Amino acid sequence: MHRVVFILYPGFELLDMAGPASVFNGANRALGQVGRAPLYQILLASPTGGDTASSSGISVQTARLDELRGQRLGTLLIVGAESGPLQAAMADPDLRGALPGLTAQAERFGSVCSGGMVLAGLGLLDGCRVATHWDACAPFQAHFPGVSVDPEALYVRDGRLWTSAGVTTGIDMALAMVACDLNAGVAAEVAQRLVLYARRPGHQSQFSPLLSAQARGDSPFADLIGWIQANLHAPLDVPALAARAGLTERSFHRKFTAATGQTPAHFVETLRLDAARMLLSRGLSLKQVSAQVGLFPTARFSRLFQRRFGITPGTYGEMHRVEG
Template identity: 70%
Template sequence: MHDVAFIVYPGFELLDVSGPASVFNGANRALRQRGKSDFYKVGLASARGGGVESSSGVALETRPIADLRSAEARTVLVVGAEREHLLPAVADPALRAALPHLAGTAERFGSVCTGGFVLAALGLLDGCRVATHWDSCQPFAETFPRVTVDPDALYVIDGRLWTSAGVTTGIDMALAMIARDLDASIAGEVAKRLVLYARRPGYQSQFSPVLKAQVKGGSPFADLIGWMQSNLDASLDVPSLAVRAGLTERTFHRRFVAATGQTPARFVETARLDAARMLLSRGLSLKSVAAQVGLFPPARLAEAFERRFGIAPRLFRDMHPEL
């Protein structure tokens, strides 16, 4: 059995536990259907044990973290919460006493969402690259300058350290753990049974270009951006987009930058390259991908892709097959 210990505290985010826990349970179910024994055993620990209430009011029964032996915690994950609940957790003497040893002896350790703040406060993330909730990336980086925060990744694997971004990305990280521990097909079965749209790879951004643009400033170009996403193979230069928006080129450029924080050209390239990553992970040829995302011929796609991501698209496709 592979024991997974979730570390919780008053006010924790319930989905940070229930999402990944359901994934691990799903893996056991898939194994049983194949005539095999359960692999995962999920447990919860807190500073003093007993019932611990989440931010949603639902309480979970836990054991004292001091009673959690190293052999019973092969994977240790600290769950997240809002700032007002994180601060008491960071200062809790029982957590501060137990977590360094557990993290040091576990096969892997990490956090879901903002749980990384607790680990970072103990110096356990110094020199590491991590993911956290998009709204916490800047304060995390400012508070812990020795930690490198990846603001885009859904989850980050840095040696034994696994960290995920906001809330539901804990599910994506748990699926990746299953694929590594057991079999990619098991992870696929779990994702399908949980009716997930897709297994999202860690490199995928927390926000698509569309959502980023919609969040920033109310986005007066929401309809146009939606059309752009559906027509990446069309001519998306400033003159064409300005006509579609009913504005002069100069006015369109100025208002688009104000609304999205990016020039139209940069935004279009980002949208095309994000789409290219997803299509490449499905095993499509460079020629097909280049045509679909509007970066044809393939040499144009390869140049833009390598400039942005530092890796050739062919190699990326080989390294990130969709499972």
């Protein structure tokens, strides 16, 4: 059995634990369906043990950290929290005393969301590249200059160390762990069981252009943006979009730019290139990707991709391919 230990403390973010735990449990379920023994054993631990309350008010039963000493640990993950509970955790003498030894005895260790700051405070991340929630990147880097914080990545693997940007990205990281431990097929089955839209590779940006547009509240173009996302292969120039929105081209350009913060052309290009990265990581050819995202001919797609990301789409696909 591969023991997965989640380290909790009062005020922790429940989804940081529950999301990845559901992935590992889903992998056990998938193994059982084909007559194989479960691989993962999930354990929740905290400095004092007993009931530990999350930020949502839901409490979970935990073991004491000192009970783990000398035990074989597969994966050790400390979860994140808002500033107050996180600062208290960083100062907790029991947590600080236990973590160095526990991370040393684990096959792999890491964090979900801002939990990485607890590890960094003990010098356990010096010289490492890490991911954390976008809102914590600046303070993380300022407090721990010896750590390289990747502000874009959903999750980062650096040797035995795994860190994720937080909340739902803990699910993405756990799926990547399952793919490493078992295979991509099991990870894909778990993702499908959890009704995920897609298995996101770690290199994908935390900043979804579609989500950013939707986050602007009562945007008059919410329906149009959804239609654009579903029809990236189609002609999406200003005349076509203005006609669909029922506006003149000039009025559409002005109102769309005000609503999204981007011109229609730049917004569409961003969506197309974001989708292209996902398709490239799945192993599709440049020609297939170019056609599916509406950036053709292939030479034009390559130019735009390299200008935006500083790397050719072919090289990107080789570096970030995710099977399954």
